[in-house]
Amino acid sequence: MTDPPRIGYGRRMPTYSMTLRQKEVLDLINRIVQEQGYPPTLREIAGRLGLSGTRAVEKHLSALIRKGYLRKGPGARALEVVLQTAQAKVAESNRSGRSIPILGRVAAGQPILAEENLLGHLTVDPALARWKDAFLLKIKGESMKGAGILDGDLVLVKPQADADSGEIVVAMVEGDATVKRLIKKKGSLLLKPENADFEPIVITEKEASFRILGKVVSLIRPAL
Numbered sequence: 632m633t634d635p636p637r638i639g640y641g642r643r644m645p646t647y648s649m650t651l652r653q654k655e656v657l658d659l660i661n662r663i664v665q666e667q668g669y670p671p672t673l674r675e676i677a678g679r680l681g682l683s684g685t686r687a688v689e690k691h692l693s694a695l696i697r698k699g700y701l702r703k704g705p706g707a708r709a710l711e712v713v714l715q716t717a718q719a720k721v722a723e724s725n726r727s728g729r730s731i732p733i734l735g736r737v738a739a740g741q742p743i744l745a746e747e748n749l750l751g752h753l754t755v756d757p758a759l760a761r762w763k764d765a766f767l768l769k770i771k772g773e774s775m776k777g778a779g780i781l782d783g784d785l786v787l788v789k790p791q792a793d794a795d796s797g798e799i800v801v802a803m804v805e806g807d808a809t810v811k812r813l814i815k816k817k818g819s820l821l822l823k824p825e826n827a828d829f830e831p832i833v834i835t836e837k838e839a840s841f842r843i844l845g846k847v848v849s850l851i852r853p854a855l
Contacts, residue, residue, distance in 0.1 A: 677726055729754065774829045775810055799846070810847065
């Protein structure tokens with residue numbers, strides 16, 4: 632598995648100053664979205680803030696859109712939070728789950744979570760990642776497309792040194808990590824791709840460079 636370009640994860644976005652009232656409006660919108668699953672109308676924002684009309688709300692929203700914190704689409708509720716305040720990010724993280732490291736590759740001779748392998752982090756449901764040192768690996772290539780694992784997908788990996796035959800694993804072979812289905816045979820192991828265009832990798836008892844890093848337990852497909 633080769634190292635994919637560092638895009639899309641851990642990217643720093645520009646931030647701009649805002650007034651205390653603008654911050655209050657932004658945090659309120661984010662909180663309502665978390666509570667009810669969709670953004671508030673102007674009247675709902677005004678009501679929550681104790682304002683008699685929507686004119687002041689429109690002014691604050693325009694400033695937040697101009698500064699890049701919000702995006703406005705057609706419709707009364709078409710508000711999207713683009714940038715969150717630090718307070719909202721912490722609150723959302725505490726509500727929504729566990730931050731899991733995303734790796735672009737795993738190289739021999741390095742700790743699995745080496746900084747140079749790290750693309751960023753993704754917050755997932757704690758029930759989905761219950762294991763210490765769980766990590767996400769970004770897939771490069773089409774060798775597992777028959778199992779529904781596509782180029783650019785993220786697989787959640789439970790660290791372990793062995794797996795049952797038929798399970799999909801992340802294994803280290805000749806210095807690089809690969810995602811394949813483990814097939815156990817007498818006297819050897821087979822790392823089987825789920826794509827007829829790729830050959831299986833046969834692991835003999837003499838293969839000293841082989842080790843299982845973990846078992847794939849879940850698949851996450853980033854939104855385009």
